[in-house]
Amino acid sequence: MGYTLVFGDLLPYWPVLLHGLIFTIVLTIVSTVAGVALGTAGASARAFGPKWLDWVVGAYVEIIRNTPFIVQLFFIFFGLPAAGVKLSETVAAFLAMTINLGAYSTEIIRAGIQAVPKGHIEAGESLAMSRMQILRYVVLKQAFQKIYPALSSQIVIVMLGSAVVSQISAEDLTYAANYIQSRNFRAFEVYLVVTLLYLLLAISLRAVLRGIGRWSFPKA
Amino acid sequence: MSDFSFWVILSNLLLATRWTFLLSLIAFVSGGIVALALLFARVSGKPWLERLTRWYIEFFQGTPLLMQLFLFFFGVGLFGIDVDPWIAAWLALTFWTSAFLTDIWRGCVEAIPKGQWEASDTLALSYVEQMRYVILPQAARIAIAPTVGFSVQVIKGTALASIIGFVDLTKAGTMLNNATFRPFLVYSLVALIYFALCFPLSWYAHRLERQLNVAR
Numbered sequence: 234m235g236y237t238l239v240f241g242d243l244l245p246y247w248p249v250l251l252h253g254l255i256f257t258i259v260l261t262i263v264s265t266v267a268g269v270a271l272g273t274a275g276a277s278a279r280a281f282g283p284k285w286l287d288w289v290v291g292a293y294v295e296i297i298r299n300t301p302f303i304v305q306l307f308f309i310f311f312g313l314p315a316a317g318v319k320l321s322e323t324v325a326a327f328l329a330m331t332i333n334l335g336a337y338s339t340e341i342i343r344a345g346i347q348a349v350p351k352g353h354i355e356a357g358e359s360l361a362m363s364r365m366q367i368l369r370y371v372v373l374k375q376a377f378q379k380i381y382p383a384l385s386s387q388i389v390i391v392m393l394g395s396a397v398v399s400q401i402s403a404e405d406l407t408y409a410a411n412y413i414q415s416r417n418f419r420a421f422e423v424y425l426v427v428t429l430l431y432l433l434l435a436i437s438l439r440a441v442l443r444g445i446g447r448w449s450f451p452k453a
Numbered sequence: 454m455s456d457f458s459f460w461v462i463l464s465n466l467l468l469a470t471r472w473t474f475l476l477s478l479i480a481f482v483s484g485g486i487v488a489l490a491l492l493f494a495r496v497s498g499k500p501w502l503e504r505l506t507r508w509y510i511e512f513f514q515g516t517p518l519l520m521q522l523f524l525f526f527f528g529v530g531l532f533g534i535d536v537d538p539w540i541a542a543w544l545a546l547t548f549w550t551s552a553f554l555t556d557i558w559r560g561c562v563e564a565i566p567k568g569q570w571e572a573s574d575t576l577a578l579s580y581v582e583q584m585r586y587v588i589l590p591q592a593a594r595i596a597i598a599p600t601v602g603f604s605v606q607v608i609k610g611t612a613l614a615s616i617i618g619f620v621d622l623t624k625a626g627t628m629l630n631n632a633t634f635r636p637f638l639v640y641s642l643v644a645l646i647y648f649a650l651c652f653p654l655s656w657y658a659h660r661l662e663r664q665l666n667v668a669r
Contacts, residue, residue: 236531299605299651300644301612303623308644311636389515396517400616407519420527428520435515 242417243426246409253409254430260405261392261438264330268391269384271331272338276376277368279339280346290339297336303397305329310401326398326405334391341383345376378450385442389435396431406430457633466642469625474650476621477608479543484550484607485600491555493584496562506555513552519613521545526617542614550607557603561596562588598665602658605651612647622646 243250275290282290297305309332310325320328349372357367377384399407410427414420495506513521526541565588573583615624626643630636 295652295655296644296648299655300647301609301623303612303615304626304640304644304647307623307626307636308640311630312640313637315635315637393515393517396519397613397616399519407517410520410523421524421531424520424523424527428516428524431517431520432512432515 238422239419240422240426242419243413243422246413246416249409249413250406250427250430253404253406254434256404256408257392257395257406257434260326260330260395260398260403261388264327264334264391264395265388267327267331268334269338269388271335272342273373275335275339276342276346277373279343280372281364281368294336294339297333298340302329302333302394303400305333306397306401322398322401322403325401326395326403329398330391330395333394334387337387337391338384341380341387342373342376344383345378345380346372348379349375381446381450385439385446388442389438392438393431393435406434457629457635459638462629462633462635462639463642465629466622466625466639466646469620469622470646470650472619473608473611473621473623473647476539476542476546476611476614476619477604480546480550480611481604481607483543483547485554487547487551488554488558491551492558492562493581495555495559497580510552510556513549514556518545518549518610519616521549522613522617538614538617538619541617542611542619546607546610546614549610550603553603553606554600557599558592558596561592561599564595565591595665598658598661601654601661605654605658608651608654609647 275294279287279290306325306329309329310320310322313320313325353371353375354367357371362370395405396407398405399411402408406427410423414423417423491506491509494502495510497503522541522545525545526536526538529536529541529544569587569591570583573587578586611619611621612623615621615627618624620628622643626639630639633639
């Protein structure tokens with residue numbers, strides 16, 4: 234009872250795969266930028282903001298980090314409309330990814346901020362730098378340099394996690410796989426090919442992030 | 454349509470939570486066993502064995518867990534075996550967990566000073582004896598905190614098994630939502646239950662980490 238793998242049945246569907254691939258890439262890029270921005274704001278608020286803000290951001294971080302991404306996605310896509318906020322599946326996917334990465338990067342960047350010696354902040358003050366200038370040029374610059382590798386791996390994890398957005402029919406790479414296998418019934422072949430595409434995507438993303446790191450933080 | 458009160462929804466979700474808990478536990482234990490075996494290969498010093506383990510880790514860390522679930526679900530079926538979502542979820546989560554745990558534990562083993570390896574070498578211990586009596590007991594101390602931390606990822610990972618039809622907490626939430634049309638309530642409760650499962654573990658992992666840093 235041998236089974237012959239047939240990959241030829243995939244060929245007619247290459248535009249679908251390409252469309253999914255591009256969607257996943259764009260989704261990753263946009264939510265990475267938004268998520269890291271959110272994380273930077275969150276970490277700065279926790280480190281330098283008032284006590285109550287620290288508490289609020291802390292609660293946000295813990296809630297997101299201790300619940301599955303798919304439940305967050307379902308809550309945003311199915312739950313929020315019941316509360317009067319209607320979102321398209323694409324917007325819901327972007328939002329869920331951003332909120333998710335925002336929580337993780339808040340925690341990562343905060344660790345970097347804590348590692349900046351207090352003397353550096355005092356030195357900035359003695360140079361009459363404003364609070365924002367100290368945050369921007371003294372604290373965050375050093376913090377990002379320290380935590381860049383951790384942040385990079387979190388971004389790759391979020392990219393891989395984005396496969397789940399297919400479940401609310403956002404048209405990503407996994408959605409393309411589901412679509413194709415429902416047409417040609419070559420489920421295993423499709424998922425194998427798409428899995429390898431994700432692997433390729435993860436390896437390239439890591440390389441790109443390494444490149445960005447080298448360009449942003451020259452020296453060692 | 455039957456009438457679902459708040460308590461009916463909650464009790465059904467809690468009943469489904471046992472399957473989330475059980476799948477997490479089984480996947481974590483079997484993943485840990487596989488990871489221990491892989492760890493011996495990963496730090497064996499034999500280049501081909503280390504390269505093979507590195508590829509294994511790279512594959513399972515570099516692809517979505519959802520895809521791995523699909524591959525096991527549809528892949529095992531190719532051999533004419535009727536696949537239960539339980540089996541597919543267990544297999545996929547075991548492989549996925551083992552890849553991450555091997556990597557975490559490798560870091561812990563590499564944190565052990567080289568002198569420990571050399572000293573046990575001079576005592577003529579075999580590789581397995583070195584690992585068993587010298588390296589692993591010391592590495593285990595550092596490994597506990599990140600391992601507990603990773604168990605949270607496993608619990609969250611089991612939520613994806615709902616997609617291949619495993620009736621866990623997430624799947625029960627989807628089914629209850631379809632029956633009640635109260636998504637806000639249902640998914641809030643689902644999130645709350647996951648939080649109740651995961652947060653104590655996160656907190657404990659964090660505390661262990663702090664203790665270790667103080668001890669050092």
